[in-house]
């Protein structure tokens with residue numbers, strides 16, 4: 001009935017997620033339990049609260065993933081789990097559970113790098129897609145511009161020197177009183193605002209650099225809000241959101257196109273939570289089209305954290321014969 005069933009587990013931040021995939025690409029289930037409501041009142045993820053919620057949720061979420069797929073634990077052939085980067089206490093919940101399953105069932109365990117996992121979300125919906133390509137991974141914790149030469153082979157072309165792109169969205173949304181997480185709210189609100197209302201700084205850094213910096217634009221928004229407050233003037237939140245988003249997206253798009261040019265790549269792939277941003281998708285498509293470059297991105301639900309992408313990444317490593325030891329530990333600051 002199935003070729004190879006992989007159970008994926010993801011608990012690196014504030015989503016408890018479990019998925020069952022057949023043959024590394026076909027999603028039989030992808031259950032995502034978000035803790036957003038729990039962390040909202042703190043304006044961001046509180047690590048200990050996240051860990052405690054994961055430990056309550058993990059078994060029911062795995063059971064739901066198995067039930068939805070119409071299988072039992074006995075049908076699972078391998079298990080993939082995020083072991084970093086992320087919040088260490090949160091990671092340990094998923095990792096310990098995955099190890100217990102692998103040990104109890106005597107099936108292969110494959111530890112997955114969360115950043116790499118984000119890229120694999122793209123293979124789930126586009127069977128034609130294959131490396132090489134240039135990939136922009138933009139999430140709450142990471143901003144990586146990468147050349148994926150082959151499965152498991154990455155050349156890092158640029159990273160952020162300060163805030164991650166999603167972090168800049170979240171912090172700016174907080175300053176604007178829009179709540180957490182800020183990315184989706186700013187995305188929506190920006191559609192009603194004028195992106196040229198405020199000229200926020202674009203940090204291109206050194207002429208040949210593919211690195212990013214978002215702390216400047218974030219501070220510029222903060223300074224604007226503070227000075228408006230002092231003068232007792234109202235800010236048009238939609239205009240600020242649109243102008244902020246434009247400043248961030250323009251730099252992301254420009255550097256991604258430069259990276260494609262530098263690597264002579266014909267395809268550009270987006271990944272991570274910020275890849276759900278409609279302006280980023282739109283502007284990149286528009287500009288890439290003019291250069292005859294293809295653009296691919298996952299549906300929004302596969303852009304943000306989920307276990308299907310982790311299971312997919314695990315499967316590709318499994319096929320190459322890679323296995324993790326049952327002594328595998330969580331690595332909070334794991335690099336790509």
Ligand code: KG4
Nearest residue numbers: 139140141166183187273274276277304305
């Ligand atoms: O990939 P993800 O779920 O978690 C991490 O690995 O960090 O990304 C979450 C981030 C948050 O910062 C959130 O604000 C941002 O992705 N995000 C967006 C959008 N949807 C989510 N940012 C901009 N526009 C969006 N539509």
Ligand code: ZN
Nearest residue numbers: 118139304305
């Ligand atoms: Zn993520």
